[in-house]
Amino acid sequence: MAEAAAPLLELRAVTKVYGAGEAAVHALRGIDLKIERGEFVAILGTSGCGKSTAMNILGALDVPTSGHFYIEGVAVEALHADVLAALRNRRIGFIFQGFNLLRRTSALDNVELPLIYAGVPRRERRRRALEAIAAVGLGGREGARPSQLSGGQQQRVAVARALVTRPEVILADEPTGNLDSRTSREIMDLLAELHRAGQTIVMVTHDHDIAAYAPRHVTFRDGQVIADGPRPAPPAEAPAGAPPQEAHA
Amino acid sequence: MKLRDTISVALTALARNKMRSLLTTLGVVIGVAAVIMMQALGMGATDRVTGEIAGMGSNMLIVTPGGAHRQPFGGSLLSAPLFEERDLVAIKDECAAVRYAAATNTRSVNAVYGEKSRSTSLFGVTPEWFEIREWGAAKGRILDEEDEQQAGKRCVIGESVRRDLFGDQDPIGADLRVHDLSCEVIGVLSEKGTSTFGSDQDDLVILPYSTFSRRIAGSDAIGIMQISARSEDRIDEAKEQIEALLRQRRHVLAGEDDDFSVRDMRELQKVMGTVTGVLTTLLASVAAISLLVGGIGIMNIMLVSVTERTREIGIRMAVGARSGDILQQFLIEAITLAASGGVIGILLGLAGAAGLAQAFDLPLRVPLAGTGVAFAFAVAVGVVFGVFPARKAAHLRPIDALRFE
Ligand SMILES: Nc1ncnc2c1ncn2[C@@H]1O[C@H](COP(=O)(O)OP(=O)(O)OP(=O)(O)O)[C@@H](O)[C@H]1O
Ligand SMILES: [Mg+2]
Numbered sequence: 001m002a003e004a005a006a007p008l009l010e011l012r013a014v015t016k017v018y019g020a021g022e023a024a025v026h027a028l029r030g031i032d033l034k035i036e037r038g039e040f041v042a043i044l045g046t047s048g049c050g051k052s053t054a055m056n057i058l059g060a061l062d063v064p065t066s067g068h069f070y071i072e073g074v075a076v077e078a079l080h081a082d083v084l085a086a087l088r089n090r091r092i093g094f095i096f097q098g099f100n101l102l103r104r105t106s107a108l109d110n111v112e113l114p115l116i117y118a119g120v121p122r123r124e125r126r127r128r129a130l131e132a133i134a135a136v137g138l139g140g141r142e143g144a145r146p147s148q149l150s151g152g153q154q155q156r157v158a159v160a161r162a163l164v165t166r167p168e169v170i171l172a173d174e175p176t177g178n179l180d181s182r183t184s185r186e187i188m189d190l191l192a193e194l195h196r197a198g199q200t201i202v203m204v205t206h207d208h209d210i211a212a213y214a215p216r217h218v219t220f221r222d223g224q225v226i227a228d229g230p231r232p233a234p235p236a237e238a239p240a241g242a243p244p245q246e247a248h249a
Numbered sequence: 250m251k252l253r254d255t256i257s258v259a260l261t262a263l264a265r266n267k268m269r270s271l272l273t274t275l276g277v278v279i280g281v282a283a284v285i286m287m288q289a290l291g292m293g294a295t296d297r298v299t300g301e302i303a304g305m306g307s308n309m310l311i312v313t314p315g316g317a318h319r320q321p322f323g324g325s326l327l328s329a330p331l332f333e334e335r336d337l338v339a340i341k342d343e344c345a346a347v348r349y350a351a352a353t354n355t356r357s358v359n360a361v362y363g364e365k366s367r368s369t370s371l372f373g374v375t376p377e378w379f380e381i382r383e384w385g386a387a388k389g390r391i392l393d394e395e396d397e398q399q400a401g402k403r404c405v406i407g408e409s410v411r412r413d414l415f416g417d418q419d420p421i422g423a424d425l426r427v428h429d430l431s432c433e434v435i436g437v438l439s440e441k442g443t444s445t446f447g448s449d450q451d452d453l454v455i456l457p458y459s460t461f462s463r464r465i466a467g468s469d470a471i472g473i474m475q476i477s478a479r480s481e482d483r484i485d486e487a488k489e490q491i492e493a494l495l496r497q498r499r500h501v502l503a504g505e506d507d508d509f510s511v512r513d514m515r516e517l518q519k520v521m522g523t524v525t526g527v528l529t530t531l532l533a534s535v536a537a538i539s540l541l542v543g544g545i546g547i548m549n550i551m552l553v554s555v556t557e558r559t560r561e562i563g564i565r566m567a568v569g570a571r572s573g574d575i576l577q578q579f580l581i582e583a584i585t586l587a588a589s590g591g592v593i594g595i596l597l598g599l600a601g602a603a604g605l606a607q608a609f610d611l612p613l614r615v616p617l618a619g620t621g622v623a624f625a626f627a628v629a630v631g632v633v634f635g636v637f638p639a640r641k642a643a644h645l646r647p648i649d650a651l652r653f654e
Contacts, residue, residue: 061567061650082571087649089569100564100651103557116254117569163569191532 006073045220093162276543282596289602291529373461389436563650587631
């Protein structure tokens with residue numbers, strides 16, 4: 001097993017190639033990245049530089065073409081598909097750019113979904129789902145279907161679904177990509193609050209105002225990490241909701 | 250994940266897409282109902298036909314001139330010599346397994362009473378014919394030995410002839426003209442109705458055989474003998490005895506083919522059974538095609554919804570569903586759909602079969618095997634077409650399922 005010092009998540013020399021031959025797209029060209037417990041990391045970069053590709057690998061939704069992905073020092077590629085499913089279910093909460101909620105299914109049922117696959121009894125499932133919905137400020141709307149909710153509300157449902165299993169890490173791929181700036185700040189305040197409570201969060205964004213919520217910034221370009229360090233000092237006209245500065249651990 | 254949860258997930262998914270679920274089932278419902286109805290119809294018709302043949306006298310044998318290799322109940326009567334009255338007497342006297350033997354002849358004629366006339370079948374029969382056919386008079390009496398001996402100018406008529414020519418009048422004692430012969434009506438036969446083949450069994454006038462021979466046919470040779478065995482299990486015995494006797498009387502040499510044939514009703518039943526069996530198979534095949542079309546309908550709807558379902562599968566896997574969970578869910582969904590479609594189809598099919606039986610005046614038969622096969626096929630179709638796409642999706646990487654379009 002892994003020694004105690006192993007990071008929560010680690011990518012080592014990860015590459016990802018889509019397609020083959022002349023049409024091959026090298027989305028990742030050797031990424032090294034360590035995420036420790038309790039960190040809040042923002043991954044930045046221009047469109048098409050491989051951010052989502054990296055997130056999908058971190059979320060055990062996709063596999064690298066070469067290189068390794070470790071969770072607490074355990075190589076993920078060696079794991080059985082069912083173990084990966086359990087990993088996604090219990091240790092990772094994924095928030096998608098496009099929400100990815102089940103249509104024609106109430107907010108409550110959407111949030112309960114991971115708990116069903118975790119084998120949580122019905123009663124407790126309901127209780128925890130209601131709790132998570134209340135935590136994202138959607139109390140009273142649990143019966144609504146995605147189509148009856150605004151974009152911001154749908155993203156809250158997605159956040160609640162990611163939270164409900166109390167995962168070790170939340171992976172958010174452009175959680176505010178489809179939202180206006182006010183709603184974006186509400187979602188980010190929510191994530192910042194979770195982080196203060198000790199939650200590990202990795203978030204993709206190409207918006208520096210949004211990234212400012214995260215103490216550590218990793219910048220991608222053309223499938224490679226070109227910068228990794230504490231967030232730069234905020235400009236004078238920092239967004240009103242921005243959290244106070246804190247040193248990167 | 251617990252099975253109970255999987256079942257509730259599957260049922261919830263079905264309830265969520267009521268219209269799609271309904272449309273998916275509809276093909277199966279119609280297909281299964283059609284198979285059952287068509288089979289029930291075919292089996293009912295078979296039953297009725299064989300029942301009717303049995304009703305003609307299940308112990309009955311028919312003896313005709315001409316070899317057995319000729320067409321059944323037809324062939325040329327001319328190429329082989331006809332029978333004589335002595336043959337009939339000999340059969341009655343010498344064949345122990347024979348109970349009754351009658352000579353029959355027939356011709357179509359115009360029957361005239363007063364102003365009214367009707368074309369009908371004129372029969373000449375010896376009295377035992379009534380015993381063989383188990384047919385009695387509803388009014389008056391049937392022909393007896395005395396009528397036969399005297400070659401009496403008397404006749405018995407069928408109900409249809411009575412209705413047409415006599416209406417409200419009492420036919421007994423009236424003079425009926427058939428083929429320039431005037432004869433007295435002495436009885437009306439009980440009504441038998443229409444046969445499955447569509448012929449009116451009550452459309453006939455019956456004369457004593459002797460009268461028919463002399464006045465109508467102009468010869469007393471016998472074309473057809475109708476014989477009844479003493480009991481159903483002595484039919485074969487009777488047949489053998491008759492064959493042996495006739496071979497001897499007609500001087501058929503050993504090794505030569507018979508120049509006559511003795512057939513029993515079982516043969517006719519078998520022929521008719523084959524005919525209706527073919528009919529049943531045909532109907533059932535057409536219905537099976539509709540079941541197949543129903544299956545294709547399921548496939549179509551599954552294919553249309555597969556994008557949506559694949560994304561759903563992607564979402565479920567992204568939050569921790571194992572491919573086994575997914576397969577189980579879709580299997581339960583498919584079985585629920587197909588089986589409930591099958592059950593509804595069976596109920597509709599049985600109701601439809603009862604309706605058809607009523608409409609065509611057939612006995613109601615439930616095709617058990619056919620129902621089972623149709624149901625099993627429906628479930629199989631549902632499972633194959635429902636689970637196949639799900640199986641494919643469940644083996645995708647979650648990200649590919651999420652991206653599927
Ligand atoms: N399934 C795929 N098949 C082929 N190429 C792909 C696929 N997914 C991504 N790519 C390509 O890989 C590269 C990286 O894509 P990725 O989605 O990781 O970018 P991104 O940094 O998330 O961009 P954005 O900010 O626009 O979301 C792009 O050039 C993209 O076209
Ligand atoms: Mg992206």
